[in-house]
Amino acid sequence: MRCEVVAVGTELLLGQIVDTNSSWIGEQLALAGIDSHFQTKVGDNADRMEFCIRQALERSDAVICCGGLGPTQDDITRDVIAKIMGVEMVRDDKIAAHIRDIFEGRGRVMPENNLRQADVPAGASTIAQMPGTAPGLVCPIGDKVIYAVPGVPHEMREMMHGTVLDDLRRRGGDASVIRSRVLRTWGYGESAIAETLAERVDALDESGHATIAFQASGIEGIKVRITTKAADDAAAEAIIAAEEALIRELLGDYIFGIDDESMETVVLAMLRERGLSFAAAENLTGGILSSRMTALDPNLEVFRGATIAPHGTNQNAKAMSGEDRAVSAATNARDMIGTDIGIAALAPLEGEEHPPGTVFVAVSLPDRAEARTVALPGVLSRMRSYAVITALDLLRKRLSEDG
Amino acid sequence: MRCEVVAVGTELLLGQIVDTNSSWIGEQLALAGIDSHFQTKVGDNADRMEFCIRQALERSDAVICCGGLGPTQDDITRDVIAKIMGVEMVRDDKIAAHIRDIFEGRGRVMPENNLRQADVPAGASTIAQMPGTAPGLVCPIGDKVIYAVPGVPHEMREMMHGTVLDDLRRRGGDASVIRSRVLRTWGYGESAIAETLAERVDALDESGHATIAFQASGIEGIKVRITTKAADDAAAEAIIAAEEALIRELLGDYIFGIDDESMETVVLAMLRERGLSFAAAENLTGGILSSRMTALDPNLEVFRGATIAPHGTNQNAKAMSGEDRAVSAATNARDMIGTDIGIAALAPLEGEEHPPGTVFVAVSLPDRAEARTVALPGVLSRMRSYAVITALDLLRKRLSEDG
Missing domain, CATH: 3.90.950.20 (CinA-like)
Known part of the structure; x- marks a missing residue:
C-alpha cells in the first residue's frame, strides 16, 4: 500500500506557513505501515493541482490532499478532484444544514459562499468527523482513492485518526486496526530503558502481538510506544492495556504519563x-x-x-x-x-x-x-x-x- | 524565471524532521521575484530522487536540491546529479584539504568516508560559502541549472544568500542584486503604518528605486521591508539607507530595530x-x-x-x-x-x-x-x-x- 501527500496552498510555497501537516501525516502513515515515497506542495492553481494529484495517483494507491477545502474562491480542491473523477459536483444537503447550524450556534449569519463547502464530487462520501465547516472527502477512483482533508491541523488530525488511516488499511486488504499508546518516561536513559525492556521486546517479537519502540524526545522525555494490530478497537485496547501493565511493572515510577500528557x-x-x-x-x-x-x-x-x-x-x-x-x-x-x-x-x-x-x-x-x-x-x-x-x-x- | 525545490531525506517523509528549509527557500525566491510552483519531498532513494529532479528540471529553469550532501552512504544527492548531468565524479582536492583541515582544527581524525563530500560532478562548481563540511554545488545542465545545498539550515541559508539567489537572478538575465532591510515596528497598526507611508510608497512606485512592503508578524510586530534592485551591494546599500532615513522620519519611535533585532x-x-x-x-x-x-x-x-x-x-x-x-x-x-x-x-x-x-x-x-x-x-x-x-x-x- 502506497500513499502520497499533496499539500495545497500558495502560502505554503511562499513560506508564509510551514507545511507541518505533511510531516505529521507522513509519521502516521509510517506508524500504520503504509509507504509514502513522495510529498508535494502545490499552489492554489487548478492545472498544477490536477497535475500533482494525477501523478500521485498514478504511482501510488492513494493520495491525501491537504488544504483548499475552505469557502473562498481560492479553495478549489473539491473542483479539481471532481474533474479528475470525471464527475459533477452535488450539493450535500445534510452538510449544508450542518454548516448553517454551526454559524447559527456562533450567533453569526452564514455568508452564502460557505455553502460551497457542502458541494461534493458525485460518488465521493464525506468523512464523519467534521470539527470545522469543511467536510473531508473520500473519493474513490477505480480501485484507488483520493482523500481530501482540511489544512487546519486539528481538523485534519481528527479526520486522519477517525477515518483515513483505517480506510487506507482496509483498502490495503487489511481489515484490522492499528492502535498505539505512548508511555511517557523521565529520568531513565534510552539504552537503560531498552535494556530493561529487552526481554519483553523479544517476547513480543516472537508472539507478534504488539511492538514496542523507543523515541528520545528531548524535554518530552523518552517515549515508549506500544503498537498493536487487532481485529477491532476493543481487541486492540485489551492487548495494549495488558502490555502497558507489564511495562509499568518494569519501569515503575519512571513513567509519568501517557500519550499527550506532559509533566x-x-x-x-x-x-x-x-x-x-x-x-x-x-x-x-x-x-x-x-x-x-x-x-x-x-x-x-x-x-x-x-x-x-x-x-x-x-x-x-x-x-x-x-x-x-x-x-x-x-x-x-x-x-x-x-x-x-x-x-x-x-x-x-x-x-x-x-x-x-x-x-x-x-x-x-x-x-x-x-x-x-x-x-x-x-x-x-x-x-x-x-x-x-x-x-x-x-x-x-x-x-x-x-x- | 522558475525554480523548484526538491527536499531530500527519508526522515522528512517519515515526519521525524519538519521540512522548514523548503518554506524558507520559497520565501527567499518570492522576495527575489522568482516563481516557485512546486516543492517536492523525496526519500534517500536514487531512482525516486532522479525522477523528481528530472521532472523539476523539465518544467522549470532551475532546481534547488536541499539535503543528502553528508558523508554517509545514504547521502547520494551528488551521485544522482552526476547521473542526470551524464558525467563522472571528480575529487576536488581543495575541498578535500579543507575538510581535513576542519577535522584537524577540531582535534579529530577524519573518517575516510568524509572525503566523499569532496567528490563533485564534472562540470559542476562548488559554492564559495562552506560553513560545514558539505560543499554546495552549482551544476549547469544546458541552459538550466541544479543547485545542491546541505540540509543543515544555517549552512543552506548562508549558501542561498551568498551565491544561489544572485546566481539565479543572473541566469534570469538580471545582473543586478536584490537586497532588503526590515524595519521592526511596535505599537502602530498595519493600516496606520500603510497610511503614514502611503505617499512614500507611491513615490517609490513611480521612481522604481525600491519597494516597501508591510508584514504583520504577531509578537514580532509589524515589519516594514525595504527592497531594492541595484547594480551591486554598494549601490543597493545607498538606496536602502536613504529610504530607511525617510521612513524613520515618518515612523519615528515606532521603529525599535532592524532585521534580526528583537525587542x-x-x-x-x-x-x-x-x-x-x-x-x-x-x-x-x-x-x-x-x-x-x-x-x-x-x-x-x-x-x-x-x-x-x-x-x-x-x-x-x-x-x-x-x-x-x-x-x-x-x-x-x-x-x-x-x-x-x-x-x-x-x-x-x-x-x-x-x-x-x-x-x-x-x-x-x-x-x-x-x-x-x-x-x-x-x-x-x-x-x-x-x-x-x-x-x-x-x-x-x-x-x-x-x-
Missing part, C-alpha cells in the same frame, strides 16, 4: 486533586517553569508564583552544599509566596568543581525536604529546560509516594 | 550601555518575560529578576486605577529585587469593566514612573505575549528619550 499537566492534576499549591525558585530556570505553569494555570490557583534572582544572593551559600542550597531556595520560595510546597533548581556556584550540566533540584514539603544532584546537558538553554522537568518530576514522585 | 535584544543593549538593571512584575505575563530575558542574559546582569504572584495580592488594589496598580507593581518589583528600573504588566481586576484585552503596563524609574492602558488581543496566550513586548517597548521609549 506539567500531570503535576498540576496531582496537586489540584490533593488541594495543594506550590511555588518555585527559578534561579537557574529563569522563568521557563513559570511561563509553562501559568499557561496551564493562568489564575495561579495551584502554581502560585516564583522567585527569579541571580545566583549566590544567599550570603551563607558558599558554606552550603549544592543540595542544601537547593532545599533552602525551595523552602524560601514556599515561605515567601505562602504555598504548601516549594521546588527549586540551582546550578553550582562559580568556582565550585562540578562536571558541566550538574544541577541541584529540591522539593520542600511542609514536613520534609529532599534534594537530588542530576547530570543534565551542558548547553545552558537545554540545561534550563531539562532542569524544569527534572524539578517537577521530583515533586511528582514525592506526591505519588504520599498517595 | 528583547534592543532593550538589553540599551540598558547594558547605560549600566542600568531592571526587574519585572509578571503578574499577568507569568514568567514569559523572564524566560525570554534570562535566555539572553543568563547571569542576570541586566535583567535581575521578577515577581510572579496572583492578581489582587495588594490589599489596596481595589481602590486604585489599573495604571496606578501597574506603577505600584513595577515599583514594588524594582524595590524588592533592588534594581534601577521596574516594569509591570497587569490585567484588570475581576469585576472591573474593561474591554477584553485591556492591559496596564508601567515603567518605574528612580525619579519617575509612567503607565499606559493598551488594548491587546483578548485570548490569554496572545495577550500575555503581547503584554511582554508592550511593557518592554514602554521601557525602550523612556530610555531613548533620556538619551
